[in-house]
Amino acid sequence: MKCRLCGKFFNVESSFMTLFAFPEICPICTNKYQPIVKQELIPINMGELNYIYIYDIPLNLEYRNYLDRHLKLIYIYLLSSKYDFDLIIFIDNNSIKDIEDWGNIVNEYERVVFFSLNYFDFSIYNFLY
Numbered sequence: 001m002k003c004r005l006c007g008k009f010f011n012v013e014s015s016f017m018t019l020f021a022f023p024e025i026c027p028i029c030t031n032k033y034q035p036i037v038k039q040e041l042i043p044i045n046m047g048e049l050n051y052i053y054i055y056d057i058p059l060n061l062e063y064r065n066y067l068d069r070h071l072k073l074i075y076i077y078l079l080s081s082k083y084d085f086d087l088i089i090f091i092d093n094n095s096i097k098d099i100e101d102w103g104n105i106v107n108e109y110e111r112v113v114f115f116s117l118n119y120f121d122f123s124i125y126n127f128l129y
Contacts, residue, residue, distance in 0.1 A: 004066055005029045025066075033063075035070035037077055042122065047110030050085075052077065056119040064093075064117055074115045083111060091116040099125050 002009050003026040010026035025033070035054050042049040052074050059067065078088065086109035091099075099122075106112055114122075 003029055005033065005063055033067060035067075035073055037073050038119075044112065045107045047086075047112065049106065049112045049114060051122065052113060052115040053119045054117055059118045068117055071115075071117060078113065078115070085111045085113045087111075088113045088115070090114075091120060096120055 001012065001022055004024045006026060006029050008026060010028075012023055023030070033055070038053055038056065040051040042051060054070055054073065055067070078085070087106070089095075089102075089112070091114050103126075
């Protein structure tokens with residue numbers, strides 16, 4: 001079989017589990033891209049900004065297109081959260097370009113959540129100040 005992420009060929013032991021559903025990615029990529037929900041807390045004007053992401057390694061477009069199925073972990077986390085959020089925003093490579101314009105919108109709310117598949121460093125942007 002050929003891994004959908006790295007493109008290398010790999011073998012899987014035949015078992016009842018792999019009889020009808022073949023794994024799409026190799027064991028190395030399975031371990032490397034294990035989804036783990038991570039969170040940062042950033043103080044803003046009268047509240048806090050929760051930043052939730054899954055991967056802290058850079059992902060190219062092909063990897064993001066395959067791994068975006070793990071965003072459901074963040075959706076489940078947000079639905080089961082004990083906190084009520086005022087504003088929830090999904091961040092991707094296209095929306096991060098316009099983040100400088102979001103300062104007035106974000107500063108009006110107390111509990112804001114940004115979530116993304118891969119990590120973005122918000123310290124280089126000055127939209128919160």
